[in-house]
Amino acid sequence: MAKRTSLSGFPEWLPSGRIVEQHILDELRTTFELHGFGSLETRSVEPMHELLRKGETSKEVYVLSRLQDRNNPHRSQKDDELGLHFDLTVPFARYVLENAGRLVFPFRRYQIQKVWRGERPQDGRFREFTQADIDIVAQGELAFHHEIELPLVMLDALGRLPIPRATILVNNRKIVQGYCQGIGVENIDDALRAIDKLDKIGDDGVRAEMAKHGIADHQANQLLALAAIRGTTEVIEQVRQLGVSTPLMDEGLSELDALLMETEQRVPGGVVADLKITRGLDYYTGTVYETILEGHENLGSICSGGRYDSLASDGKRTFPGVGLSIGVSRLVSRILADNLVEASRSVPTCVLVAVNSEDTRGESNRIADQLRARGIPVEVSPSSAKFGKQIRYADRRGIPFVWFIDEDGNSAIKDIRSGEQQSADPSMWVPSDEDRYPTVRIVG
Amino acid sequence: MAKRTSLSGFPEWLPSGRIVEQHILDELRTTFELHGFGSLETRSVEPMHELLRKGETSKEVYVLSRLQDRNNPHRSQKDDELGLHFDLTVPFARYVLENAGRLVFPFRRYQIQKVWRGERPQDGRFREFTQADIDIVAQGELAFHHEIELPLVMLDALGRLPIPRATILVNNRKIVQGYCQGIGVENIDDALRAIDKLDKIGDDGVRAEMAKHGIADHQANQLLALAAIRGTTEVIEQVRQLGVSTPLMDEGLSELDALLMETEQRVPGGVVADLKITRGLDYYTGTVYETILEGHENLGSICSGGRYDSLASDGKRTFPGVGLSIGVSRLVSRILADNLVEASRSVPTCVLVAVNSEDTRGESNRIADQLRARGIPVEVSPSSAKFGKQIRYADRRGIPFVWFIDEDGNSAIKDIRSGEQQSADPSMWVPSDEDRYPTVRIVG
Numbered sequence: 001m002a003k004r005t006s007l008s009g010f011p012e013w014l015p016s017g018r019i020v021e022q023h024i025l026d027e028l029r030t031t032f033e034l035h036g037f038g039s040l041e042t043r044s045v046e047p048m049h050e051l052l053r054k055g056e057t058s059k060e061v062y063v064l065s066r067l068q069d070r071n072n073p074h075r076s077q078k079d080d081e082l083g084l085h086f087d088l089t090v091p092f093a094r095y096v097l098e099n100a101g102r103l104v105f106p107f108r109r110y111q112i113q114k115v116w117r118g119e120r121p122q123d124g125r126f127r128e129f130t131q132a133d134i135d136i137v138a139q140g141e142l143a144f145h146h147e148i149e150l151p152l153v154m155l156d157a158l159g160r161l162p163i164p165r166a167t168i169l170v171n172n173r174k175i176v177q178g179y180c181q182g183i184g185v186e187n188i189d190d191a192l193r194a195i196d197k198l199d200k201i202g203d204d205g206v207r208a209e210m211a212k213h214g215i216a217d218h219q220a221n222q223l224l225a226l227a228a229i230r231g232t233t234e235v236i237e238q239v240r241q242l243g244v245s246t247p248l249m250d251e252g253l254s255e256l257d258a259l260l261m262e263t264e265q266r267v268p269g270g271v272v273a274d275l276k277i278t279r280g281l282d283y284y285t286g287t288v289y290e291t292i293l294e295g296h297e298n299l300g301s302i303c304s305g306g307r308y309d310s311l312a313s314d315g316k317r318t319f320p321g322v323g324l325s326i327g328v329s330r331l332v333s334r335i336l337a338d339n340l341v342e343a344s345r346s347v348p349t350c351v352l353v354a355v356n357s358e359d360t361r362g363e364s365n366r367i368a369d370q371l372r373a374r375g376i377p378v379e380v381s382p383s384s385a386k387f388g389k390q391i392r393y394a395d396r397r398g399i400p401f402v403w404f405i406d407e408d409g410n411s412a413i414k415d416i417r418s419g420e421q422q423s424a425d426p427s428m429w430v431p432s433d434e435d436r437y438p439t440v441r442i443v444g
Numbered sequence: 445m446a447k448r449t450s451l452s453g454f455p456e457w458l459p460s461g462r463i464v465e466q467h468i469l470d471e472l473r474t475t476f477e478l479h480g481f482g483s484l485e486t487r488s489v490e491p492m493h494e495l496l497r498k499g500e501t502s503k504e505v506y507v508l509s510r511l512q513d514r515n516n517p518h519r520s521q522k523d524d525e526l527g528l529h530f531d532l533t534v535p536f537a538r539y540v541l542e543n544a545g546r547l548v549f550p551f552r553r554y555q556i557q558k559v560w561r562g563e564r565p566q567d568g569r570f571r572e573f574t575q576a577d578i579d580i581v582a583q584g585e586l587a588f589h590h591e592i593e594l595p596l597v598m599l600d601a602l603g604r605l606p607i608p609r610a611t612i613l614v615n616n617r618k619i620v621q622g623y624c625q626g627i628g629v630e631n632i633d634d635a636l637r638a639i640d641k642l643d644k645i646g647d648d649g650v651r652a653e654m655a656k657h658g659i660a661d662h663q664a665n666q667l668l669a670l671a672a673i674r675g676t677t678e679v680i681e682q683v684r685q686l687g688v689s690t691p692l693m694d695e696g697l698s699e700l701d702a703l704l705m706e707t708e709q710r711v712p713g714g715v716v717a718d719l720k721i722t723r724g725l726d727y728y729t730g731t732v733y734e735t736i737l738e739g740h741e742n743l744g745s746i747c748s749g750g751r752y753d754s755l756a757s758d759g760k761r762t763f764p765g766v767g768l769s770i771g772v773s774r775l776v777s778r779i780l781a782d783n784l785v786e787a788s789r790s791v792p793t794c795v796l797v798a799v800n801s802e803d804t805r806g807e808s809n810r811i812a813d814q815l816r817a818r819g820i821p822v823e824v825s826p827s828s829a830k831f832g833k834q835i836r837y838a839d840r841r842g843i844p845f846v847w848f849i850d851e852d853g854n855s856a857i858k859d860i861r862s863g864e865q866q867s868a869d870p871s872m873w874v875p876s877d878e879d880r881y882p883t884v885r886i887v888g
Contacts, residue, residue: 372479
């Protein structure tokens with residue numbers, strides 16, 4: 001267990017845990033860039049009025065105040081208050097609006113940053129955590145094929161990580177909304193909110209919830225019949241057999257069909273339709289996504305998102321998009337807590353250059369520089385103590401090699417795992433690719 | 445100019461500026477790891493009592509409050525208040541104390557994170573900015589040779605960046621403090637604070653400041669004579685000629701001598717002694733460092749730090765260390781504002797695969813997957829518009845290559861910079877190393 005949390009909800013890792021996290025972030029970045037997503041960072045704070053636009057999430061915001069303004073009674077608290085962002089979507093929307101004239105659309109960006117939520121920390125819920133988002137945003141119109149592209153990018157990314165198999169569950173808001181229209185349910189938001197709780201409160205709970213909002217029993221049953229459908233391309237026919245049809249619903253079905261056909265062909269089993277997924281109150285208007293990890297379904301969705309018709313709008317222009325967001329900290333926390341992975345060592349160092357005496361530390365420094373010039377991570381021993389002690393220094397960190405220089409200036413390198421020692425030339429010697437940097441492997 | 449600041453003090457970059465910043469962060473990370481420093485991240489917040497320990501900086505802290513606690517009159521404001529960290533040293537000290545039993549000393553870590561200061565933003569001063577720190581911390585005793593090692597690591601790192609030549613200016617607190625003892629100045633802190641302002645207020649200003657604190661005119665003149673000394677190894681003799689000698693001062697001089705000798709040999713001209721450097725009120729006890737950029741001296745120090753005897757202590761154990769910190773945002777802001785560097789393109793994408801019609805988008809996707817499997821960043825054209833339009837899409841982003849598939853399924857690749865087109869095999873074709881990823885080059 002490489003996690004240390006001295007302040008509840010604010011996770012920190014030990015060096016070996018950080019190596020696992022770095023490995024995951026590196027793989028995500030590499031994959032996103034292979035798919036043509038560019039990096040973006042936005043500031044960590046937004047004016048409170050930007051953060052509170054969505055209403056519901058307002059209670060989770062951390063508000064900032066400058067310490068020296070605290071005791072200044074003349075300062076109005078409201079006019080320019082700032083809060084920490086609670087996701088990467090709100091700041092990205094603001095960024096796109098502000099910079100639209102300098103961006104080229106469709107704009108593809110990934111964003112890996114910390115976000116903060118002032119909520120009560122629970123198991124797996126953090127107050128500070130890292131998210132990794134990808135979005136494609138257009139100006140005016142966004143082609144549907146991007147709704148197929150995005151989960152494929154995420155499957156490519158998740159497939160490179162040292163984690164159990166991920167499955168992306170999809171639905172289409174148009175189906176649920178069109179279905180509601182077809183069966184005469186008018187308060188669609190209430191219906192979506194109730195279905196969203198299905199896993200938590202069960203069929204009866206959903207019925208009770210719907211009844212409260214004036215949805216009739218037969219309507220609730222019809223909605224539950226839809227929500228029970230799960231599978232690959234066969235689900236299209238199953239939904240049709242429910243006997244409801246509206247233009248919006250048909251549009252949604254044909255989009256879902258196209259998505260399942262293409263993804264099944266490229267990553268068999270990677271994407272599964274699950275008609276109960278609604279993504280609650282979010283602003284999605286087309287495909288919605290959640291992602292479960294095999295054997296870790298209780299972790300909930302590790303990667304969610306969807307299509308939105310208007311991420312941002314300034315009245316004149318509108319920016320539709322599609323996005324997916326990985327909860328990196330939650331993922332890292334789980335794989336560390338369950339010891340699913342392990343780093344080959346806790347430091348980047350591949351070679352420790354031994355020091356014979358403080359007078360000859362310069363010689364060891366020169367060897368180290370030669371090795372670094374060829375991209376090998378090297379430390380020089382901090383002390384010129386007995387070699388046994390220097391070897392122990394390497395051993396405690398998992399540094400695989402110790403470099404010795406004899407009195408004639410000849411070099412030898414010892415693999416301290418096997419004990420094998422051989423003479424070596426500092427301008428030639430290279431470690432194996434596996435030993436050069438720390439590696440992360442799945443345990444067991 | 446790739447900077448956009450819609451909120452004063454909170455810088456954001458456009459995609460091409462972010463590529464420059466990423467390049468700089470990547471080079472720093474690579475260099476730090478080559479020298480055996482491991483990555484660490486600490487949470488962004490600390491309890492206020494941790495942040496206020498240093499007193500003087502208290503006014504710069506951003507305090508957090510949960511929005512829903514605002515209107516709760518029963519909640520005590522004080523007991524568990526959190527603030528955003530204003531540097532990476534305070535959180536690192538706390539982390540070392542908390543985890544000492546799980547760390548191996550001397551502990552070498554780098555830390556690249558955002559920090560926040562609630563101060564009035566001025567030119568080049570940000571309220572949110574990225575710092576890149578390296579520290580070596582020991583338990584009990586830290587050998588002096590690490591004070592020589594650290595500036596060499598930073599020179600290696602800075603030398604790889606697309607920035608003007610950096611020079612690290614050094615001094616040793618023991619010299620100044622020993623000198624003060626030797627000339628009978630008792631309020632050493634006041635003397636240091638006054639010398640620290642020398643560049644801003646000049647000799648007369650420093651004299652006036654010192655007079656205020658009861659430092660006699662002849663003492664002020666002696667301190668100014670010391671502060672005027674600057675150069676390489678010859679400075680040792682120049683300081684000795686001032687005719688003051690105490691054991692502490694001699695110890696400092698011999699450390700400075702060793703530092704200058706070794707660094708001059710390994711990076712000629714990279715380190716220069718400057719006896720007026722004191723690092724104000726900080727907690728340093730040995731070598732102190734500042735770094736100036738050739739032609740950009742007005743930017744102030746871009747990389748500062750020093751040796752401290754007790755970064756952290758819990759009464760029983762004490763942890764001395766030496767650290768240096770680069771102000772990354774300030775550096776990036778300057779090189780972008782002055783157009784000193786430029787990115788070869790604004791997206792990671794190397795190849796745009798053209799789409800003949802929406803019916804054959806699948807073919808283009810398969811080509812893209814083949815290229816990505818060999819590590820080439822690829823996008824598929826978002827539209828199947830006329831080829832001229834697809835080429836313009838690539839051109840506006842600086843994507844160098846467009847891939848075409850003819851009706852028989854044969855492929856050709858066009859370098860849109862030269863217009864050259866040739867047939868290509870998606871399982872074989874590779875771009876040059878320079879074209880594969882965006883590159884960053886010094887302009888002019």
